[in-house]
Amino acid sequence: MSRNVLSAHFPSISAPAVVAAAEEDGSFKAPGTAEFYWPLIGGDNNWALTRPSVVLLISVALLGWFFITAASRLQLVPTRRQFLVEGVYGFVRNSIGRDVIGEREFRPFLPLLFTVFTMILLNNVFGIVPFVQFPTMSRVAFPIVLTLAVYVTYHVVAIRRKHGVVGYFKSLVPAGLPRWLVPIMFVLEVATYFFIRPLTLALRLFGNMLAGHLMLLVFILGGEYLLLRGGNVLLAFSGVMSFAFAIVMTFFELLVEFLQAFIFTILTALYLADAVSESH
Amino acid sequence: MALLSVVTAAEGPGWPTALPLLPQPAEMLTGIVAFGILYWLYKTKVVPRLEELYAARAAAIEGGMHKAEEAQAQAQAALEQYQAQLREARAEASRIREDAKAQGATILAELRSQAAAEASRITETAHKQIEAERQQALVSLRGEVGRISVDLASRVVGESLHDETRQKGIVDRFLAELESGDVVREKVGAPRAEDA
Amino acid sequence: MTGNIAFLGYGLAAIGPGIGIGLIFAAYINGVARQPEARGMLQTIAFTGMALTEALAILGLVFAFVFRG
Numbered sequence: 001m002s003r004n005v006l007s008a009h010f011p012s013i014s015a016p017a018v019v020a021a022a023e024e025d026g027s028f029k030a031p032g033t034a035e036f037y038w039p040l041i042g043g044d045n046n047w048a049l050t051r052p053s054v055v056l057l058i059s060v061a062l063l064g065w066f067f068i069t070a071a072s073r074l075q076l077v078p079t080r081r082q083f084l085v086e087g088v089y090g091f092v093r094n095s096i097g098r099d100v101i102g103e104r105e106f107r108p109f110l111p112l113l114f115t116v117f118t119m120i121l122l123n124n125v126f127g128i129v130p131f132v133q134f135p136t137m138s139r140v141a142f143p144i145v146l147t148l149a150v151y152v153t154y155h156v157v158a159i160r161r162k163h164g165v166v167g168y169f170k171s172l173v174p175a176g177l178p179r180w181l182v183p184i185m186f187v188l189e190v191a192t193y194f195f196i197r198p199l200t201l202a203l204r205l206f207g208n209m210l211a212g213h214l215m216l217l218v219f220i221l222g223g224e225y226l227l228l229r230g231g232n233v234l235l236a237f238s239g240v241m242s243f244a245f246a247i248v249m250t251f252f253e254l255l256v257e258f259l260q261a262f263i264f265t266i267l268t269a270l271y272l273a274d275a276v277s278e279s280h
Numbered sequence: 281m282a283l284l285s286v287v288t289a290a291e292g293p294g295w296p297t298a299l300p301l302l303p304q305p306a307e308m309l310t311g312i313v314a315f316g317i318l319y320w321l322y323k324t325k326v327v328p329r330l331e332e333l334y335a336a337r338a339a340a341i342e343g344g345m346h347k348a349e350e351a352q353a354q355a356q357a358a359l360e361q362y363q364a365q366l367r368e369a370r371a372e373a374s375r376i377r378e379d380a381k382a383q384g385a386t387i388l389a390e391l392r393s394q395a396a397a398e399a400s401r402i403t404e405t406a407h408k409q410i411e412a413e414r415q416q417a418l419v420s421l422r423g424e425v426g427r428i429s430v431d432l433a434s435r436v437v438g439e440s441l442h443d444e445t446r447q448k449g450i451v452d453r454f455l456a457e458l459e460s461g462d463v464v465r466e467k468v469g470a471p472r473a474e475d476a
Numbered sequence: 477m478t479g480n481i482a483f484l485g486y487g488l489a490a491i492g493p494g495i496g497i498g499l500i501f502a503a504y505i506n507g508v509a510r511q512p513e514a515r516g517m518l519q520t521i522a523f524t525g526m527a528l529t530e531a532l533a534i535l536g537l538v539f540a541f542v543f544r545g
Contacts, residue, residue, distance in 0.1 A: 034297035037304075046305045053310035060314045064321045071329040076340055089330050099516045107331070111323040119318055141303035145311030149319075192528075199538070200531040203301075207537050210300060266523050273520070301541045 028225045031217040036138055036210065052139045055132060059122045067118070092117045092265065100269035105276045109269070112153060116146055117265040120205065124257035127213055128250050135257070138209035140202070147202035150268045155193075158275035201267055208260045212253045219246035426451035482540040489536030496529040 039048035070085040078086055092114050097106040120137060127135030137143055155168075162168045172189040173182055219242050226239030296302060430451060434441045445451055504522035508515050 033300040036300060037297040042306070048304075048306055049310075050304065050307055053307050056310060056314050060318045063318060067326045068321060071326045074329055074333045076333070076337055086330070086333075093330075093334075100520055110331070111319055111327045114327060115315065115319045115322050119315065139304070139307055140301050141307035142311045144303050145308060145315055148312075149315055196531050196535075197527075200527060200534045203534045203538060204530060206301075207534060263523070263526075266519075267527050270520060270524055270527070299541065301538060 028222065028229075031214060031221055033210070033214075035217060036213075038134075050139070052134060052136045052142070055126055055134060056123060056136050056142060059119065059126065059136065063118050063122055088118065089114065096262075096266050096269050100266060101273045101276065105273075106269075109153075109272050112149070112272075113265055113269060116150065116268055117261055120146065120264050121258065121261040124209060124261055125254070127209065127216075127257060128253055135209040135213050137205050137260075138213050140206045143202040143205040146205075146264070147198045150201065150271065151198045154268075154271045154275040157272065161276055161278075197271060201264065205260050205264050208256055212249075212256050216246055216249055216253065219243070219249060422452075422455055426455070480540075482543050486536045486540035489540075490533045493529050493533035493536075496532075497526055500525045500529060 036052075038051040040051050040054060042048035067085060070081055074082060093106075093110060096117070097110055097113050100106075101109060123136035123142070126132045127138075158171075159165055159168045162171045169186075169190075172193065173185050177185060223239040223242030223246060226235045226242060228239075230236050230239055426445070430441050430445045500522055504518055507518045511518075
C-alpha cells in the first residue's frame, strides 16, 4: 500500500491506513507488522526518516529539557517537580543501581542506567499518549541501539576488570568444575554472554511493545470494523465491547510499559554487576 | 533464504515491512544519535548534580543528627543540672528545717531556764521581803513589848520607868538574853536556876 | 483467515518458558514472604533466572519471524 498518504496523518494514530485497506475489498484485514513502518520524509527506503525516529528525537528533547531544567535548580527541600525527578532518579539509583551492582561500584554506571530507563519508559508510554500513540521501542532498531550500548559497556568493563580478553574468557567458566565439564560450560557461557544476552535484552523489549501495540490495534480496528460494517446490532454491540476492552488493555499496556523499562534496566544492572564482580 | 533475498532487495525501493526484526538503518542511526545525546546530557548535566544533591542531603541529615545529638546532650546536661539543683534545694530545705527545729528546741530550753530563773528570783525576792517584814515586825514587836511591859511595870511600880528603862536598856537586854537563851523561862513560884 | 504455521510454533514454544517464569516468580515471592530482608539478593537471582528462561520464548519469536517467509 502507499505510505505517502500516511504522511499527512502525522498526529493521528496509524489506524486510517488499515481502515482504508479494509475499505478496498470490503473484508476485514487484520493489522500486522506492516503498521509499524511509517516513513515521513525520504520515501520508502533504507534511509527514510520514519515517524518513530521523530518521536524518539522528540522524547530525547523532552527528557533532556525536563531533567536539565530540574537539575539546574535543585534544592535540599524539594519542590513538587524536583520530587518527581528525585523519585525517578532515586528509583534507578537505589533500587536498581545500588541494590544490584553494589554500594562501591554503582556510581560510574548511573548515567547509563538512567538514560536507558528514562528513554525506554518515555518511549513506551508514548504508546498510549494521545496524538503520539506509538511505542517507539516496537521498532527493533531502537532496542538494538540500547542493547548495543549496554553490550559494549559490559564487555569493556569486564575486560578491564578481569585483566584483558584472556582473563575475561577464563573468568567465564567458574572455578572448581570437573575437567570434562569445562569445555561445555565454556561454550554455554560464551553463547550466553555474547549472543543470548543481547538478543534477549533487545527482543524482549521489542516483542512486548510490538505485541502490546498490535493487540490494541486489533481491538480498536476490529471494533471499528464491527461497529461500522458489522451489518447488524449484535455485531455493532460487540464492536463497542471491543472498544471497551481496548481501553482496559490500554491500562494493562501502561503496566507492561513500565515493567519492560524496569526489566531492561535491572538486567543491564545485572550484567554490569557481573562484569565488575571479581569472581564469575 | 527469504531473509537474505529481502535484505538484498531492501537496497531497492520499498522497505520490507514483513520483516519487523530487520532494523532500518536510518532508525539505527537516529537511535544511536539520540542515545548519545541523552547519555551525554545526563552524564554532564543531570547525574552529577543529583549526586551532589544526594551527598548534600546525606551531609545535611548527618549534620542534623549531629545537631540533634548535641541538643539532646544539652538537654540531658540541663536536666541533670536541674535535678542536682533540686536535690541541693531539698537538702537545703531539710537542713533549714533541722536547724529551725534545733533552734526552736534551744529557744524553748532557754526560755524554760529563763522562766525558772525568773520564778526562783521572784520566789527569793518574796522570801526576802517576807524576811524583812518579819524582821520589821519583830523589831516593832520588840519595841511594843518593851513599852507595854515597861508600862505594865510602871503601873505596878507606880512611877514612870520609861526614861530609866531607856537609859539602862533593860528591856532590850532582857529580850536579847531571852533570845540568846540566857534567861530560862520559869514558872511563877519555881526556884531560879542560879539560886539552886 | 490467513496466517502462518510459524506463529503456531511460537505459541507452543512459549508454553515452557511461561511455566518456567511462573515457577521462578512463585519461588521469589515465597522467598520474600519468608525472608523480607533477603529481597535484594533474591530479586537479582529471580531476574537472572527470568532472563535465561525468557530467552527461549524470545528465540521462538525470532525464529517465527525469520522462518515465516
